[in-house]
Amino acid sequence: MLKKISLCLSLLMSVFVFGQELNCTVIVNSDQVEQTNQQIFRTLERSLNDFVNKTRWTGRQVDPEKRIECSMLLTITDFENSSFTGTIQIQSNRPVYNSNYQSPVFNHQDKQFNFNYVEFQPLFFNPNVFDSNLSAVITYYVYIILGIDADTFSREGGTPFFKQAQNIVGLAQGSGYLGWQQTDGNRTRWELVDNLLSNTFREYRLALYNYHRLGMDNLADNQLLAKKSMAASMNLFERLNQNRPNSFVLQTFFDAKSEEIASIFSGGPQTDTNDLVSILSRVAPLYSETWSRIN
Structure with a gap:
């Protein structure tokens, strides 16, 4: 009987974890850019919020109250024509059982972030082709958030999501954008997902x-x-x-x-x-x- 109860609880937990999507606040901060017309930054912000929150990343329908609370802060430091340079700060939380408390589980600033974007350009992600560094970086961190969240509910439950992120790294390595290769320095996107999937770092998970x-x-x-x-x-x-x-x-x-x-x-x-x-x-x-x- 105990084994059956444990199995049922495991299955319910699996559905809970892998059914979660995001309730993400995406902010584009352009205070450091000398640009009279700020409209493109507001359009970008709206597009990113729609992209992150309306995409079904896990392929499952999720109740709003079960979505992962997280945020992405894009700080633009340079902008010229359609070229953007800046940083992205990613934070995510995890609900604690029997409380209203949201426990922070991930907090990271990626300083190797530049991309091209034309106002009203549709944002989408193709898992088989590298089309846009903006979409690739955002999607990569979506899967990192999903993976870390899953790991907190189930032992190494985030592996499928980390493999999705690793696939993005593989697609992006020939793009010429910084952060995707092992040789791009410390705290790269390559290094983060490599650590998460390596047996060497299993204790962390x-x-x-x-x-x-x-x-x-x-x-x-x-x-x-x-x-x-x-x-x-x-x-x-x-x-x-x-x-x-x-x-x-x-x-x-x-x-x-x-x-x-x-x-x-x-x-x-x-x-x-x-x-x-x-x-x-x-x-x-x-x-x-x-x-x-x-x-």
């Missing part, structure tokens, strides 16, 4: 599941047990950090999670945080000031 499903989702019922599960997931990060110090995926995790971790472990039922703070200081030293608030 397992920690995502343990932290959220075994930890965050149990906070309402048993805070002490939840906090212990969340603290234990940091051991996986330490193991990863020993093998791959300062890895890209670790940086994205703590860029999203540092404030949340400090808040959770600074209140509620007390646990021994000495070991936790020690691990966090080794794994994410950039946030040492944040960790100092944990007591």
Whole structure:
């Protein structure tokens, strides 16, 4: 009977995860561009919002309340004719069971972002052909968001989405645009999805599941047990950090999670945080000031 119940729960969770789409706020910031006519930036913003939110990325119909809350901020630093240069900041959240809280799961700024766009140009994505760097970058991050979200609900459940993102990388590598190749520097789109699909970084994905499903989702019922599960997931990060110090995926995790971790472990039922703070200081030293608030 227990096996049947577990199977049913797994199937329901699978439908929940893979049926999710996005409720994404896309903002185009053109404050740094000396351009009298701002209309093209507003048109671009509307088109991107429609593209991201109205495309059925998973092929399933999803209720609005189950969509992933996320945002994309395009900051345009240079614009000439139809050529745009700037950055894109991507953030996504994940609902916590039995609460109204949205837990941040991904926070990353991509600084290698340039594209061509003509006003009113339709935006679409062809999974077999590289047509537009704008569409490719946006679609790539849609699948990264979907994959990371799925990993928090099911162990390595995001693999199909990460493979979609990896396919985009393969199509884009001959385009000449920065960010798609291994040789384009650190924190590239190539590196991010390579890390996510590599067995070398498997601890990151397992920690995502343990932290959220075994930890965050149990906070309402048993805070002490939840906090212990969340603290234990940091051991996986330490193991990863020993093998791959300062890895890209670790940086994205703590860029999203540092404030949340400090808040959770600074209140509620007390646990021994000495070991936790020690691990966090080794794994994410950039946030040492944040960790100092944990007591």
